Amino acid sequence: MRIKMIWLLTGLLVGAAGCSEQATENQNTESAEPAANMVEAVYRDEPIKPIQPANVENPKYVELGKKLYFDPRLSKSGFISCNSCHNLSMGGTDNLKTSIGHNWTKGPINSPTVLNSSLNLAQFWDGRAADLKEQAAGPIANPGEMAFTHALAVDMLRSIPGYVAEFKEAFGKEEITIDEVTLAIAAFEETLVTPNSRFDLWLKGDDNAMTATELAGYNLFKSSGCVACHSGEGIGGNSFQKMGLVEPYHATSPAEGRSAVTGNDADRFSFKVPTLRNVELTYPYFHDGEADTLTEAVDVMGRLQLGKKFTDEENAQIVAFLKTLTGDQPSFQLPQLPPSSDKTPRPEPFAE
């Protein structure tokens, strides 16, 4: 088995317990006086690091991006928005095996969660987009997803006075292009991190944040080798791995994975390791969405990736651990979208 572990920010991982107050204090003073009064964040020495709160550099991008994220006018039909398949009421997913696109098209692959996606080494299951900005451009123009074009999306936005004003306010220029659109969406998505899971509280030193069963599950997660790929702040998302390492996986998805990007045959059926953050919310599992439950997913992963058959008790312990990974969900007011003007092209949900 190829182990490609990335120890993110290992330098910050200092073994310590009972330090939750210090960690909290550090968060609260992060923008106050530097150096002398700063308390270094101290966490337990584990291969997983607590999620850090989002560092919002440009709130205007974020507010604009939030509207765009919820705006179905970025699709040909006027019916599908980013939030349709990456629903922020449902763990940043659609909880479907594969997504529904324009004209009820069955998508080829499971929609990954947008939560904590800024921590991924690349975007999409095959990593074909370098970052969230590049990713955001994809679904808008994909005929099986939002089925629009970048040109039509930009035309639509330019026709809406509320958007024109907001783009100008955010970017300081008159002209809207797809670059500003995807930059704003990415800026919003970067805020969608989920700190304060019970596991993170435990990492920060709160011994009461996890039960004995959950801790036993975490220890199994480490000792069995799950953590080899599911590590770092995202507990995944930082490497590509072959799906079906010890035994082959018979996917229902046609996706070939990383080889579609690298052209390298050795990368066939290699996919980005998904984050396990909020995994209780992001069912069904795997790139084809064929595992309905965590119990099934843990069983399949154990056998196919690790050559290990977990007992029912072991499986239940690992599942209990995984359920401690649900963090603070996105919390904001439902955005209000600026209305179309008389000049705004109307959606065409039923046009050929």
Next chain:
Amino acid sequence: MRIKMIWLLTGLLVGAAGCSEQATENQNTESAEPAANMVEAVYRDEPIKPIQPANVENPKYVELGKKLYFDPRLSKSGFISCNSCHNLSMGGTDNLKTSIGHNWTKGPINSPTVLNSSLNLAQFWDGRAADLKEQAAGPIANPGEMAFTHALAVDMLRSIPGYVAEFKEAFGKEEITIDEVTLAIAAFEETLVTPNSRFDLWLKGDDNAMTATELAGYNLFKSSGCVACHSGEGIGGNSFQKMGLVEPYHATSPAEGRSAVTGNDADRFSFKVPTLRNVELTYPYFHDGEADTLTEAVDVMGRLQLGKKFTDEENAQIVAFLKTLTGDQPSFQLPQLPPSSDKTPRPEPFAE
């Protein structure tokens, strides 16, 4: 022309100007000491009354109903929620001519706004549902909309521990039925009123809330006869009227209107008069959604309902008035939905 005007709460309409402070004070003290200190709400003597803030009787129903409203698991596909077609980011509509339902079914009629729908004399364009609770049951089980059944919807909810606990907390009993589901959704929808439009501020005495053009439009709206049907707190929603009174309307919708409910041939093509509240946001217009703009809608209404051809200037004045009817939009945190359990039946978006 048949004039069927309902003067809602005429007794409260006392001619007065410059009384905005009193009106505000009344709102702020409505739950304080009764009688002696109460200032009677005093508004200008007009056929339209300001929207009152929602009177929330049971916040637990509302919070539960909000989740249900946003939950696509109430549809067969797991993809369509109440908010899909009555989008609270978009004036409580989908801004489509007619809606998209299960399997991309083209709906037969335009989705009316959910905003202020509690003020309607009945629900749906043909008034076939007496109230919001009865209405909420319709789309869930409509094969061309959410395509589910009440039994399956209830099974789904019963399988989700988070919902079970919340229903018990709200209704004080173990068993969930479709009655509690629709009651909670209706309770949430009753909160979706939109007070404080500029026109309402003017009604309450603020002379600066409207421009001269907008006031000229309002005067035309009254003198031309629009107000005969678009009156009351909802500025519509309180009567059924024939579409195409002076000249016939050639609808693209197959809907026959009120006659489908009454069985009375005289009611053919009679529809509930839509509210004009937030009309700038609720395009396109008419039961078939064929009028894309307010300019077009005002022109058609003038000719077909009133036998009057508005000049461009008159039309523009009325449109300017209509744009003062946008009130405070729903303002709440995006709800977080309780996750499915292992026992929850999975959606079947592509099943026959």
